[in-house]
Amino acid sequence: MIGVGDQAPDFTLPSHDGRTVRLSELLAEGPVVVYFYPADFTPLCTAQACMVRDQHDRLRASGYRVVAISPQSVASHSRFADKHNLPFALLADTDKSVIRAYGVSGPFGLFTRRATFLIDTDGTVRDRVVGDLSVGKHAGLIGRALG
Known part of the structure; x- marks a missing residue:
């Protein structure tokens, strides 16, 4: 599992809006919040996304880019983003390669654990919350990013 102080694995994934997103390109623009979630349209995942x-506006004003990753399809992500007016990229990791690289696979690789990583521009993980079902803990991590 990727820990604080580790280098975040680079990735390239398709986004809900038809773009291809590469972590290293985002990091060239500023620090990045990468969060993993189990599934579109579930109650906790919807609460986290909202x-x-x-x-989001405060994160952007602080220089952060935001991406969310789960194993659902681009089409599912597009519907989810549209329904909840999500202004950040939802990335489709359908083969779970990025989920595995970050060490956030659930038991037996069947699910994705809820996880949030703050990644500095040099690719170093500054902080993280992994596996906690409480959306509040993930919100707290984002609050720390905002100072």
Whole structure:
């Protein structure tokens, strides 16, 4: 599992809006919040996405880019983003290669653990919350990023 002080694995994934997103390109623009979630349209995942949406303007004003990753398809992500007016990229990791690289696979690789990583421009993980079901703990991590 990727820990604080480790280099975040680079990735390239398709986004809900048809773009291809590469972590290293985002890091060239500023620090990045990468969060992993189990599934579109579930109650906790929706709450987490809406919490990030509600903080998005403040995150952008602080220089952060935000991406969310789960194993659902681009089409599912597009519907989820549209329904909840999500202003950040939802990335489709359908083969779970990035999920595995970050060490956030659930038991037997069947699910994705909820995880949030703050990644500095040099690719170093500054802080993280992994496996905690409480959306509040993930919100707290984002709050720390905002100072």
